[in-house]
Amino acid sequence: MSSANNPPVSPLAPAAEPDLPPVAGVRLATAQAGIRYSGRTDVLYVGLDAGTIAAGVFTRSKCPSAPVDWCREALGEPSARVLVVNSGNANAFTGLKGREAVALTARIAARAAACPESAVFIASTGVIGEPLDARKFEGVLADCEARAEPGSAAWSAAARAIMTTDTFPKLATRTAAIDGTPVTINGIAKGAGMIAPDMATMLSFVFTDAALPQPVLQALLADGTARSFNCVTVDGDTSTSDTLLLFATGRAGNAAVADPADPRLAPFKAALDDLLIELAQLVAKDGEGARKFVTVAVTGAESDPSAHRIALSIANSPLVKTAVAGEDANWGRVVMAVGKAGEPADRDRLAIWFGDVRVAVAGARDPDYSEDAASAVMREPHVTVRVDLGLGQGSARVWTCDLTKGYIEINGDYRS
Amino acid sequence: MSSANNPPVSPLAPAAEPDLPPVAGVRLATAQAGIRYSGRTDVLYVGLDAGTIAAGVFTRSKCPSAPVDWCREALGEPSARVLVVNSGNANAFTGLKGREAVALTARIAARAAACPESAVFIASTGVIGEPLDARKFEGVLADCEARAEPGSAAWSAAARAIMTTDTFPKLATRTAAIDGTPVTINGIAKGAGMIAPDMATMLSFVFTDAALPQPVLQALLADGTARSFNCVTVDGDTSTSDTLLLFATGRAGNAAVADPADPRLAPFKAALDDLLIELAQLVAKDGEGARKFVTVAVTGAESDPSAHRIALSIANSPLVKTAVAGEDANWGRVVMAVGKAGEPADRDRLAIWFGDVRVAVAGARDPDYSEDAASAVMREPHVTVRVDLGLGQGSARVWTCDLTKGYIEINGDYRS
Numbered sequence: 036m037s038s039a040n041n042p043p044v045s046p047l048a049p050a051a052e053p054d055l056p057p058v059a060g061v062r063l064a065t066a067q068a069g070i071r072y073s074g075r076t077d078v079l080y081v082g083l084d085a086g087t088i089a090a091g092v093f094t095r096s097k098c099p100s101a102p103v104d105w106c107r108e109a110l111g112e113p114s115a116r117v118l119v120v121n122s123g124n125a126n127a128f129t130g131l132k133g134r135e136a137v138a139l140t141a142r143i144a145a146r147a148a149a150c151p152e153s154a155v156f157i158a159s160t161g162v163i164g165e166p167l168d169a170r171k172f173e174g175v176l177a178d179c180e181a182r183a184e185p186g187s188a189a190w191s192a193a194a195r196a197i198m199t200t201d202t203f204p205k206l207a208t209r210t211a212a213i214d215g216t217p218v219t220i221n222g223i224a225k226g227a228g229m230i231a232p233d234m235a236t237m238l239s240f241v242f243t244d245a246a247l248p249q250p251v252l253q254a255l256l257a258d259g260t261a262r263s264f265n266c267v268t269v270d271g272d273t274s275t276s277d278t279l280l281l282f283a284t285g286r287a288g289n290a291a292v293a294d295p296a297d298p299r300l301a302p303f304k305a306a307l308d309d310l311l312i313e314l315a316q317l318v319a320k321d322g323e324g325a326r327k328f329v330t331v332a333v334t335g336a337e338s339d340p341s342a343h344r345i346a347l348s349i350a351n352s353p354l355v356k357t358a359v360a361g362e363d364a365n366w367g368r369v370v371m372a373v374g375k376a377g378e379p380a381d382r383d384r385l386a387i388w389f390g391d392v393r394v395a396v397a398g399a400r401d402p403d404y405s406e407d408a409a410s411a412v413m414r415e416p417h418v419t420v421r422v423d424l425g426l427g428q429g430s431a432r433v434w435t436c437d438l439t440k441g442y443i444e445i446n447g448d449y450r451s
Numbered sequence: 452m453s454s455a456n457n458p459p460v461s462p463l464a465p466a467a468e469p470d471l472p473p474v475a476g477v478r479l480a481t482a483q484a485g486i487r488y489s490g491r492t493d494v495l496y497v498g499l500d501a502g503t504i505a506a507g508v509f510t511r512s513k514c515p516s517a518p519v520d521w522c523r524e525a526l527g528e529p530s531a532r533v534l535v536v537n538s539g540n541a542n543a544f545t546g547l548k549g550r551e552a553v554a555l556t557a558r559i560a561a562r563a564a565a566c567p568e569s570a571v572f573i574a575s576t577g578v579i580g581e582p583l584d585a586r587k588f589e590g591v592l593a594d595c596e597a598r599a600e601p602g603s604a605a606w607s608a609a610a611r612a613i614m615t616t617d618t619f620p621k622l623a624t625r626t627a628a629i630d631g632t633p634v635t636i637n638g639i640a641k642g643a644g645m646i647a648p649d650m651a652t653m654l655s656f657v658f659t660d661a662a663l664p665q666p667v668l669q670a671l672l673a674d675g676t677a678r679s680f681n682c683v684t685v686d687g688d689t690s691t692s693d694t695l696l697l698f699a700t701g702r703a704g705n706a707a708v709a710d711p712a713d714p715r716l717a718p719f720k721a722a723l724d725d726l727l728i729e730l731a732q733l734v735a736k737d738g739e740g741a742r743k744f745v746t747v748a749v750t751g752a753e754s755d756p757s758a759h760r761i762a763l764s765i766a767n768s769p770l771v772k773t774a775v776a777g778e779d780a781n782w783g784r785v786v787m788a789v790g791k792a793g794e795p796a797d798r799d800r801l802a803i804w805f806g807d808v809r810v811a812v813a814g815a816r817d818p819d820y821s822e823d824a825a826s827a828v829m830r831e832p833h834v835t836v837r838v839d840l841g842l843g844q845g846s847a848r849v850w851t852c853d854l855t856k857g858y859i860e861i862n863g864d865y866r867s
Binding site: 094095096097098099125127128129130131132133162163164165166274275353354357358360361363366367368370371373374375376377378379380382383385395397398399400438439440442443444446447 | 510511512513514515541543544545546547548549578579580581582690691769770773774776777779782783784786787789790791792793794795796798799801811813814815816854855856858859860862863
């Protein structure tokens with residue numbers, strides 16, 4: 036058993052865990068299946084009412100896990116009745132046995148929920164390359180179906196059951212109206228290590244009682260992901276298992292909307308985006324070893340995608356991240372990270388701020404720069420690094436955390 | 452003064468420093484100019500006989516340092532008479548003042564060596580963004596010219612004067628024959644942090660007495676760099692200052708060769724490549740906080756460039772590097788790094804070795820895999836990670852080091 040199971044809670048954790056309201060048509064239960072951990076829950080079962088529609092986005096890894104392959108295929112028939120998530124074993128790079136484990140999990144879950152196997156969604160997180168013994172789900176999932184509850188305690192337990200090296204559970208909720216009908220959106224996430232753009236969370240599950248056709252749901256999810264999970268990075272490493280699923284039960288009974296750009300959907304879209312951003316930021320705030328939450332904002336780039344690549348180059352730079360950990364306003368490393376991004380940049384037009392303190396302008400140190408003022412910014416738990424390239428109108432914003440000895444400790448001993 | 456000036460010597464340092472022979476036409480001197488450090492040398496002056504030709508490769512950073520700009524321009528007239536290097540201040544992102552500092556350095560050096568300013572080559576390493584007071588070279592360089600020596604003590608002192616957070620000096624020497632005439636090649640390098648492909652060393656200088664036209668020299672250097680410095684990475688960060696210069700004095704008086712592919716050049720080319728590889732490996736062995744030297748070998752890729760990108764994805768992965776630091780044969784993270792490279796890969800054809808121990812094959816854990824045997828490999832100071840993709844004939848090999856708490860310590864407190 037790894038000591039990493041009980042690291043101290045991140046200093047960036049929210050002061051209180053939100054109470055999630057029920058989402059009509061969603062019931063949750065957790066269990067201890069003994070996948071890998073002992074003495075903690077490691078299975079989440081979510082029962083979904085008939086009529087639920089799923090959308091999903093996944094890792095861009097060329098070596099995805101068996102559950103990712105399964106979910107991609109299951110989305111071909113977007114009706115969803117069960118979600119099964121386990122922690123402790125990612126069932127990734129497990130070959131034929133991995134595919135068999137997923138198939139067996141689906142059979143057991145379909146039997147428990149009395150639904151077709153194609154309505155089962157599966158996600159796994161934990162070590163890679165170890166066979167997952169899906170027979171451990173036998174009995175467990177049927178029992179979960181019998182016990183599943185819609186209340187806030189069930190949501191809280193759900194967020195805990197999917198944790199691996201996370202130090203706090205990640206939950207968020209929003210409400211919105213679609214053409215006058217109130218709807219609820221609840222989400223949970225787990226992150227911690229192996230977090231990088233191209234789906235930055237390992238796992239996140241979002242549930243709403245809104246009634247929305249699958250193409251609309253998929254479009255809203257993909258769009259929201261681009262501004263949330265794809266803007267967060269911990270270590271630049273991309274998981275084989277990254278999965279974000281959005282389930283809509285339709286129980287709110289709102290008016291049918293067939294176009295994702297329909298203005299009647301704007302409040303729902305805003306609420307969903309906001310929830311995804313909150314969950315993505317929680318992932319960065321629980322980056323392995325994180326002591327500081329870092330916002331990197333880039334303006335004046337030639338285009339938004341160029342700004343995004345420069346922001347990620349800064350946010351992924353080990354030298355920038357260790358400087359933040361050391362509370363060192365080392366803007367020279369920010370220049371380095373801009374330079375290595377390979378995007379259009381003109382050294383002599385660059386300006387750089389830490390918080391509100393401009394430290395560099397026009398290709399050199401700001402003559403008015405106060406080391407004391409910059410140092411005060413760096414001592415805060417939330418640090419903003421801003422770069423203006425002075426070239427155009429492109430902008431981007433990404434979130435990350437610092438790189439500390441805690442990251443090394445956690446990852447130098449994860450499997451032992 | 453940073454505590455990083457005196458970190459313990461890397462456990463991967465060579466047992467003994469090589470004695471470098473003289474290179475006809477090359478004389479070296481070092482000095483204490485008080486650029487930033489006190490109580491140690493921080494200036495290297497190399498006097499080069501008339502007739503010396505220079506070639507160079509530089510950082511691909513979009514924000515190069517002022518000395519890099521200078522050297523690129525100086526190569527337009529490849530005659531070289533002086534090289535001036537300082538440590539402690541990189542003169543990068545210093546705007547107009549940086550360009551003025553380079554111009555003043557060139558004037559002082561040209562006066563000292565009685566040569567045109569265009570024959571002066573300049574390199575700087577150290578903090579970014581701080582103005583470099585080039586007036587400190589006044590008197591110092593003329594004194595160096597008067598004291599410069601060709602012997603092994605001068606080479607050893609030269610390698611030391613260019614160090615920043617390096618824990619040991621890096622020197623290498625080779626001999627070869629060009630059409631029967633013996634020639635010598637000496638090289639020095641400094642690295643440590645901010646090391647990544649696209650010119651992985653911060654600074655390296657190579658000297659030979661061979662007589663070679665500039666286009667041949669440049670072609671040999673570019674080709675050798677691709678297989679040496681561009682195959683080494685410490686942290687994926689790319690310096691604003693990376694500079695590799697090759698000077699050929701012509702004093703060996705070998706036969707003229709006009710084509711870099713001339714078979715008479717093969718022994719020289721092999722010796723140069725070998726020397727560049729040795730210097731590049733020394734840089735990885737002195738990566739900040741390094742405890743292990745890691746060779747990443749990729750075979751069976753669709754092409755050599757594809758293999759190279761996959762090898763770098765593995766070598767730059769913080770999760771792979773911390774696993775090596777923790778002596779953990781965590782091949783799941785190698786799969787992750789292959790997957791995130793974005794190159795053609797088929798999960799079910801992958802095979803992975805640590806040393807000679809095959810840990811994974813055909814998309815799953817090797818059934819014959821012995822954790823004990825793999826762990827024994829991981830406990831060695833030199834670890835080889837090999838991946839076969841099973842797709843084609845492409846191969847590549849890169850070198851890196853592990854990621855330890857030492858890296859965080861050094862880089863969290865570099866400027867203070």
